Amino acid sequence: MMTSNTQKSDENRSKRKKEMENEASENPQLSSLDKTDLTFSEGSQSLYKPEPLEEVLNEMNKEITNLLSKYAHILRQRAAMDASYVQELDGILKEARTIENHLKQKRESLKQRFTVIANTLQS
Secondary structure, three states, X not given: OHHHHHHHHHHHHHHHHHHHHHHHHHOHHHHHHHHHHHHHXXXXXXXXXXXXXXXXXXXXXXXXXXXXHHHHHHXXXXXXXXXXXXXXXXXXXXXXXXXXXXXXXHXXXXXXXXXXXXXXXXX
């Protein structure tokens, strides 16, 4: 029973192989693809040669390093902008304090004048 099953599966494989070869001869453009698929499905060595793991890791490392350096550059630019904003705000605050002190002095001066005028009018 086992030998008849094995013979049937071998016959099916050979029929399929012949069908694919016939299709390949009918469509010469696809023949190389079909043959590649046929050899790949039969378990022969793959035509694709994977890159060594070290190469892939090195490329990934370079890409990650590149992205991190771009990110660091952007962060430095933003930090510089933030610093300039802080300096600008410090300048605005100093100017506001100067104006505030000047207005306080003016108010005190006006109070003194009004006091003098009030005292003059009362006498």
